[in-house]
Amino acid sequence: xxxxxxxxxxxxxxxxxxxxxxxxxxxxxxxxxxxxxxxxxxxxxxxxxxxxxxxxxxxxxxxxxxxxxxxxxxxxxxxxxxxxxxxxxxxxxxxxxxxxxxxxxxxxxxxxxxxxxxxxxxxxxxxxxxxxxxxxxxxxxxxxxxxxxxxxxxxxxxxxxxxxxxxxxxxxxxxxxxxxxxxxxxxxxxxxxxxxxxxxxxxxxxxxxxxxxxx
Amino acid sequence: xxxxxxxxxxxxxxxxxxxxxxxxxxxxxxxxxxxxxxxxxxxxxxxxxxxxxxxxxxxxxxxxxxxxxxxxxxxxxxxxxxxxxxxxxxxxxxxxxxxxxxxxxxxxxxxxxxxxxxxxxxxxxxxxxxxxxxxxxxxxxxxxxxxxxxxxxxxxxxxxxxxxxxxxxxxxxxxxxxxxxxxxxxxxxxxxxxxxxxxxxxxxxxxxxxxxxxx
DNA sequence: CCCGAAGCTGAGCGGGCGCTTAGTCTCCCC
DNA sequence: GGGGAGACTAAGCGCCCGCTCAGCTTCGGG
Numbered sequence: 001x002x003x004x005x006x007x008x009x010x011x012x013x014x015x016x017x018x019x020x021x022x023x024x025x026x027x028x029x030x031x032x033x034x035x036x037x038x039x040x041x042x043x044x045x046x047x048x049x050x051x052x053x054x055x056x057x058x059x060x061x062x063x064x065x066x067x068x069x070x071x072x073x074x075x076x077x078x079x080x081x082x083x084x085x086x087x088x089x090x091x092x093x094x095x096x097x098x099x100x101x102x103x104x105x106x107x108x109x110x111x112x113x114x115x116x117x118x119x120x121x122x123x124x125x126x127x128x129x130x131x132x133x134x135x136x137x138x139x140x141x142x143x144x145x146x147x148x149x150x151x152x153x154x155x156x157x158x159x160x161x162x163x164x165x166x167x168x169x170x171x172x173x174x175x176x177x178x179x180x181x182x183x184x185x186x187x188x189x190x191x192x193x194x195x196x197x198x199x200x201x202x203x204x205x206x207x208x209x210x211x212x213x214x215x
Numbered sequence: 216x217x218x219x220x221x222x223x224x225x226x227x228x229x230x231x232x233x234x235x236x237x238x239x240x241x242x243x244x245x246x247x248x249x250x251x252x253x254x255x256x257x258x259x260x261x262x263x264x265x266x267x268x269x270x271x272x273x274x275x276x277x278x279x280x281x282x283x284x285x286x287x288x289x290x291x292x293x294x295x296x297x298x299x300x301x302x303x304x305x306x307x308x309x310x311x312x313x314x315x316x317x318x319x320x321x322x323x324x325x326x327x328x329x330x331x332x333x334x335x336x337x338x339x340x341x342x343x344x345x346x347x348x349x350x351x352x353x354x355x356x357x358x359x360x361x362x363x364x365x366x367x368x369x370x371x372x373x374x375x376x377x378x379x380x381x382x383x384x385x386x387x388x389x390x391x392x393x394x395x396x397x398x399x400x401x402x403x404x405x406x407x408x409x410x411x412x413x414x415x416x417x418x419x420x421x422x423x424x425x426x427x428x429x430x
Numbered sequence: 431c432c433c434g435a436a437g438c439t440g441a442g443c444g445g446g447c448g449c450t451t452a453g454t455c456t457c458c459c460c
Numbered sequence: 461g462g463g464g465a466g467a468c469t470a471a472g473c474g475c476c477c478g479c480t481c482a483g484c485t486t487c488g489g490g
Contacts, residue, residue, distance in 0.1 A: 022467075038339065040255035044448060054469050059449065061467095121336065121394075124253065164400060165410035169388055172395070176387035179336075185379060195380035199418045237437075259478060269439050274479065276437095432490095439484075447476080454469075460462095 014115070017075070023061040025051040030068045035114035039069055039125040069122060070130045076119035077137040083108055084144040094152030095206040101148060102174060102200045103193035109177040110189035116178035145170055152204060159205030170200050229330070232290070238276040240266040245283045250329035254284055254340040284337060285345045291334035292352040298323055299359040309367030310421040316363060317389060317415045318408035324392040325404035331393035360385055367419060374420030385415050 018024040029050035033042040044065050048055045062068050087101035109116040123134060146167040152158035160166050173196055181192070201207065233239040244265035248257040259280050263270045277283050302316035324331040338349060361382040367373035375381050388411055396407070416422065 020467095038253065038255055040253055041340070043446080045446090055448090056450080056470080057468055065448070125256070161413060162410050165402070165407065166414065168395065168400075169411060169414050172391035173384055173387050175394075176391045179390075180383065180387070187380070192380065195377050196384060198376060199381065199384050202417050202420065203414045205417065235437095258476080260476090270478090271440080271480075272438055280478070433487105434489100435487095437484105437486085439482105441481090443478105443480080445477085448474100450473075451471090452469105453471105454467105456467080457465090459464095 014079070014112070015075070018071075020061075022051075022053070022057070026053070026058055026061055027068060027071060031072055031115055031118055034069065034072070034122055035117040039065075039118075039122045066125070066127060066130070069118070069125060070134075072115070072118055073123065073126065073130075073134050074137070076115050077134055077141070079115075080105070080108065080119065081137060081141050081144070084141055088144045088148045094148055094155060094157045095201060095204075098145075098148045098152065098170075098204065098206075099197040099201055101145065102170065103197040105174045106177050106193040106196045107189045109174055110181045110192050113178055113181050116175075120175050120178050142167060142171060149204060152206065157206055166203060169203060173200065229294070229327070230290070233286075235276075237266075237268070237272070241268070241273055241276055242283060242287060246287055246329055246333055249284065249287070249337055250332040254333075254337045281340070281342060281345070284333070284340060285349075287330070287333055288338065288341065288345075288349050289352070291330050292349055292356070294330075295320070295323065295334065296352060296356050296359070299356055303359045303363045309363055309370060309372045310416060310419075313360075313363045313367065313385075313419065313421075314412040314416055316360065317385065318412040320389045321392050321408040321411045322404045324389055325396045325407050328393055328396050331390075335390050335393050357382060357386060364419060367421065372421055381418060384418060388415065 015024050015028055018027050026047060030042070030047045033046050033050060036042075037046075042065075044058050045055045047065075047068070048058050051057075058065075058068075062071070083104050084101050087104050088097050090097060090100070092100075109120075123131060123138075126134065146163060149158065149160060149163055149167055149170070153160050153163065177192065177196075181189075187195075230239050230243055233242050241262060245257070245262045248261050248265060251257075257280075259273050260270045262280075262283070263273050266272075273280075273283075277286070298319050299316050302319050303312050305312060305315070307315075324335075338346060338353075341349060361378060364373060364375060364378055364382055364385070368375050368378065392407065392411075396404075402410075
């Protein structure tokens with residue numbers, strides 16, 4: 001429940017772009033509360049309390065409770081998109097880049113589960129305009145994954161029946177990690193990321209390191 | 216938005232076990248409302264209104280709003296478990312049974328998306344005792360999938376590095392369908408089920424109907 | 431033909447919600 | 461060292477929530 005929990009995974013300390021300090025504390029408190037109980041079950045009094053402030057303090061830094069969710073959602077989606085782009089746009093084969101994208105995306109969903117839960121599952125709580133903005137970011141995430149898959153198919157590396165379904169399946173695997181991680185087993189985010197990258201390579205017909213014919 | 220929408224897919228009309236009629240209408244209304252807005256954002260007035268009754272009528276058939284969610288969750292999980300068991304316990308190879316389990320489970324999540332959304336994503340809104348009961352049902356679902364995978368590994372049909380991770384991945388694929396279906400593309404539940412079964416067979420190293428070496 | 435049980439409604443209670451406002455405290459600049 | 465801007469709080473407003481209850485209607489059995 002401490003703030004340090006989220007640092008696991010070795011990634012950069014997040015939310016540094018949120019200033020001033022009080023606004024960041026409120027936002028981090030909101031992420032924790034939304035992830036635990038959901039947006040609608042979280043009260044502004046709870047958020048302020050977690051941040052060590054009075055309920056009214058929230059409204060100095062944010063116009064509404066929804067603006068908090070909007071800010072969290074946008075920053076989170078931008079981070080997710082950055083993770084995917086870093087992997088898909090580097091040097092290497094399509095298989096390497098897809099495996100990198102999946103393992104780092106899964107690592108993020110597992111290691112920063114509270115943020116990922118809010119980002120992936122509380123979208124419907126936003127109003128129409130805010131939701132439209134976030135949905136656009138999400139489509140860019142989808143496009144990154146679909147792009148690598150299409151490149152692998154074009155180069156002959158991958159053997160895929162249906163790019164649309166395969167893209168959705170890959171994203172489903174990664175996103176769903178935020179739902180179950182830390183509930184079931186004792187794997188680390190790195191371990192889950194590696195396993196899932198392996199499974200995805202199998203899905204696209206790019207073999208894996210198991211003892212089977214390897215292209 | 217009509218009640219008939221949910222009948223698509225050719226499965227038996229659900230909720231017939233809920234009697235009397237007024238109790239069923241309220242429960243169906245609650246499923247729709249919970250799926251659209253989430254449990255906490257749904258009011259008892261909204262549920263009663265959708266069922267064409269006054270707010271007070273709800274409390275003749277259900278003690279609390281939470282009991283409605285509990286009932287929906289239990290019936291839904293029992294249906295999910297039945298679907299998985301029907302597939303995994305029939306005659307046939309492990310590959311056939313796993314493919315059948317995935318395609319029928321996906322078909323349910325897609326065709327009965329409103330129910331599946333409530334069942335899969337509103338679990339945290341239940342109190343501790345009710346949640347414990349539902350979690351037990353969910354573990355039985357997991358065990359069915361893990362069982363077929365283990366059988367396929369034991370018989371040499373499957374080539375799996377990590378049964379635990381693969382089981383979770385298969386379930387993630389199916390469950391996440393309830394999140395995105397009907398938002399993105401124009402596929403039918405049957406089509407998505409078939410595609411996903413194919414992808415799962417690839418994940419377990421049981422090949423698929425693509426032009427590659429077939430064991 | 432009356433009666434009690436069952437199903438349902440209109441009105442409303444207590445409470446907690448998101449959010450506001452008036453006022454206090456703390457600085458920093460001059 | 462006086463003053464004003466910004467950060468924050470205590471108190472509370474108005475609203476709507478989950479839920480209750482007294483009373484009305486309907487209907488099958490004696």
